[in-house]
Amino acid sequence: MTERKSFKHLVRSRMARTGESYSTARRRLLGEQAVRTGGGTQHESALLRNVLGGRASEPMLAGLAGGIGFMYFVFEYAGHHPTMTIVSRHHPDPYIPAALRRAGIEHTTTRTTSARKAEAGLREALAGGPVICVVDRAKLPWHGLTGQWGPEPHSVGVLGIDGGTVLLDDECVRPNPLPLADFLAAWSSKHEMTTVGAGWRPDVEDAIGTTCAHLTGPVLGNNFDVNFGFSGMRKLAAQLRDPKGKQGWARRYADPGALFFALRRLHDCLEVEHGGPSATRPLYADFLREVGRPGAAELFDASGALWSEVAARAVSATPALAEYDDLVTERLRLLLHEGAAGADAIRALTGRVDALEARMIADPPRAEAVRELFDRLADDVDSARVLEERAVELLAGR
Template identity: 50%
Template sequence: MTERKHLKRLVRARMARTGESYSTALRHVAGAREPRPCPAALPGYTRFGGGVHHDSALLAHVLAQAGVVSPATGRPYTEAALAGLGGGIGFMYAVFEYRGHDPMTTLVTQAHPDPMIPKALARAGIPYEASRTSSAARAEATLRATLASGRAAVCRVNRYALPWRPGYPFPDPLEAGVAGIDGDTVLLDDQCAEPHELPIADLMTAWSALPKARHHMIHVTGPGADGDPRRAARDAVAETVAKMTGPVLGNSFDVNFGLSGMRKLRAQLADTKGRQGWSRRFANPRAFFTAMTRLHDCLEIEYGAPGAMRPLYADFLDEAAPLLDGPAASEAAALYREAGRIWSKIASDALPPEFAPYHELITESQELLLTEGARATPRLRELRDGSAALTKEYGDTDPLGPAGRADLLASLADQVAQAVHVEEEALRLLTEGRADV
């Protein structure tokens, strides 16, 4: 408890200095902690967790271990650079129906649906190998051989099958770094500043649980990066613009992506009469509580980075500005920082004072996941159970009432409209050719 109080003081001091949200400041503070020496880690794998975006921070660790540096700077790749090269930001909004569950709101604010890590590697010209197999025995043998060769691996697993990530009863992909092995225990790099020690049998369970990506693994095969940094930056920006303004999948689901998805979210938040409007769809107080907490978590914690990943993308645009012609990149970066502030405010407002116990619960969960990881598994499971209990409690008591729910939805709709306006302007700047994209 004393350690967590000290962590909170550091986080709040950073918030006061930078204006960041609690989630952003927490990730920076946790990532700045020096990890304990870990003899079982591969040589050169010295950083774990940290960063504000899971996949980008993980890839930065893997590339540093492989000795890969950016040809643009001669230094290790930054998290922001990798986030941008991997597709940058996106926006996918949908409400899914699962039997026996309230409607499930999902927002993905990173580039989607293409996985970020292979795209960033390919665009940067970094050699890598990807493998998949239906055989668990063959997958384990390949993983052990990769580690024995001195290379870290990135395995796509079911996040909810990892002991320290209790969650929903359906698979959800997550990239996890395997940074070493000691007998039958692997070291996983997954958000925590310390490596997770996990029996390889448990890793195999999580690694085998994704039917469409069973035993998917990537490892870097060389220290070089032979891509053209200028072309890579321009192509990355052009792709982000295209997917935020046009089709992503080429089918009817595209209405849920990019600016279209953002406008759809605003419209459904504001709709008080239609069946798809949140007033009717989440009229049940329990379902409303679930929708609000999910909105918060998707914008600040899951499937991107805090502030809907817009501040991190702004950092990429600033870093890439020397590789792009004209002032558009820097001007757009300022707008994306503003959009990030709006999205973080939306996330914060989705948890009104009546939902304070959930905010305390999710904050503790994030602190433990970032600083203790696997060692905090029992407590993380208690917190997950507590979340389920709160959902029932708020469904029974309905502390906001119909009028409070209506006012909150109207306010959120107005704020999403502001974010849409800001992002339209940022995309206009990047489209008009001043960044030569």
């Protein structure tokens, strides 16, 4: 407990010095050192920065990939709590290919169903340097996933093959070793591989235009567009406030176990998964400052602080959720500094999360407190959206 308090003091000291959100300061403190693997603020942009050998900054690459976005969906599966997902980085364009294309960097993506051809192609490509492969994240032991939701496409950097071991760039600040057979099993779907070459001719205006267009919509050109951009933010706020409707959070997450799952999922989507800390907004703000758009950058910094407030409220609703936040920090530390060596410890965290859910079921929060929480979350979502609408107007020159 003393160690946790000491670390939180370091995080808050950094926040005071840099103006970063708690989650951003936490990730950067945990991974702060000169690295050639892992580190960074957001998985894909950091991975691409590493593979490119520092040819461009992480914020620049994140911006060129399309920057930020917003997608809000709730999926219902029999036998499971309703699964809420928010994607805060640009979506649905493939992230790394979009960044490479707008950066003007030569690259080639190959796919094959033949494991033999894929392995031969990988070995040949590695002669030119690291390559990017899309694998099933659930089959990488250091992520500690069960695979119950099926394959999870996940980009990793392949640094080399040493005998029967593949060396991967995936979160950890040291190369993650994986037996070749296990890597091939994780890579087995389409054996997608991207090699990068020369070039640097960034199309900043197209990147910014795409971000603005997909925040304001349409994105897909069909009925699902209501879940994207500012429309998706309005939908989230409305469902948080809805006290009786079938899709409202009050009814959908009335069960204490479902509520625990929803609130930790809300935190994770905004701070850990599907983007970067503070809903990826500070990273995008750094990109905008790099390309000379400081006014909009300040607004996205402010909205990022509000998204972090949403995440923080979600995991401070009960003692069990507050302890879950500590487990998130420990998992991040293990991923960044232990990687494959910390796989067993990361898997063990899953059992501790299950125990926390049981505690919340045994001692659920009062209905009045949940209603107040949902209303405050909705207010923060609306406030963040208003700031981002102003930022988009600035970027569009209106």
